[in-house]
Amino acid sequence: MALNLPSAAELSLSVTVRAPRLVLDPGLCLSSAGPLLVERLHGHAELWLPRELWRIMDNSDYFSLRPDALAGGAPSLDASDFELSLRRALSSRLRGSDCGGPQPEPGPEQLVSTDLARTLEAWDAIRSSADLLGLRLFWLGDGLAESLVAPGYAEDLHARFEILAERLDSVLAPSSPLACGRRDALGLSLALGGVPILCALEAASEAPALCGLAQTFETIEIGATDPWAALEREQFRSALVRAQCASLAWSAPPLVIVHVHAPQASVVRSRVLAERPVGPSCNFEQVRFFWYRL
Numbered sequence: 434m435a436l437n438l439p440s441a442a443e444l445s446l447s448v449t450v451r452a453p454r455l456v457l458d459p460g461l462c463l464s465s466a467g468p469l470l471v472e473r474l475h476g477h478a479e480l481w482l483p484r485e486l487w488r489i490m491d492n493s494d495y496f497s498l499r500p501d502a503l504a505g506g507a508p509s510l511d512a513s514d515f516e517l518s519l520r521r522a523l524s525s526r527l528r529g530s531d532c533g534g535p536q537p538e539p540g541p542e543q544l545v546s547t548d549l550a551r552t553l554e555a556w557d558a559i560r561s562s563a564d565l566l567g568l569r570l571f572w573l574g575d576g577l578a579e580s581l582v583a584p585g586y587a588e589d590l591h592a593r594f595e596i597l598a599e600r601l602d603s604v605l606a607p608s609s610p611l612a613c614g615r616r617d618a619l620g621l622s623l624a625l626g627g628v629p630i631l632c633a634l635e636a637a638s639e640a641p642a643l644c645g646l647a648q649t650f651e652t653i654e655i656g657a658t659d660p661w662a663a664l665e666r667e668q669f670r671s672a673l674v675r676a677q678c679a680s681l682a683w684s685a686p687p688l689v690i691v692h693v694h695a696p697q698a699s700v701v702r703s704r705v706l707a708e709r710p711v712g713p714s715c716n717f718e719q720v721r722f723f724w725y726r727l
Contacts, residue, residue: 458632459614466685468555482572483617493553505609594624623698633686655725688727
């Protein structure tokens with residue numbers, strides 16, 4: 434019996450390759466390369482942002498004037514001092530915009546990190562975008578209504594993240610916005626099932642700042658010859674090349690990948706699914722960081 438097979442012209446084959454997933458370190462996000470990296474990786478990677486980044490954005494005027502406060506290096510301004518600084522900075526910008534007028538001498542409140550101010554403005558433009566889903570940019574907020582979650586994730590994702598962030602908070606005791614952001618990045622990575630974290634290696638640092646959150650966590654650098662790291666490194670490098678990020682990689686601080694190994698994190702998932710409280714058995718005593726250079 435003859436079979437009626439479709440001709441070659443009638444056949445259609447579609448292969449879908451899942452984009453690599455990454456959690457972004459807040460230090461990398463707030464670097465001058467951060468916003469451009471996110472925009473260029475559009476369509477090439479699934480990116481997750483730490484919740485604290487949006488809280489920093491909600492106070493972008495303050496951090497533009499006091500960039501050291503991101504790392505806890507500057508005292509907080511009281512309301513009257515902050516309002517006065519903002520008024521002076523705004524007045525200075527308005528006077529400076531008059532091309533025919535004299536340029537005012539900069540005062541202390543104007544001596545701010547212009548790079549950080551530009552970065553915060555760029556993030557504000559990204560946040561105002563109507564197509565965040567198209568940018569493949571996701572995060573977990575204070576609740577599901579304030580979150581943007583990629584399709585296909587379990588309904589308990591937000592609950593697991595909240596529990597992990599609370600436990601990490603008690604272990605790490607973060608005392609600055611950046612430290613809080615890195616706590617969120619760790620909790621997000623674990624809640625997502627071990628998604629690696631993309632960081633930038635700061636100048637003269639022997640390890641990513643993320644790995645220095647807790648002295649009790651062991652940090653291990655994976656060498657260039659490790660076969661597992663080589664396979665993963667090639668995947669991320671290919672995504673960066675397709676996104677035309679080579680020049681960013683050459684001009685910015687070295688990019689690194691961090692994996693957080695926390696065996697007890699699986700206890701959170703099983704307890705949430707069973708609707709049981711997470712007891713003291715869920716701890717972070719055996720956490721290890723593994724990282725390698727891209």
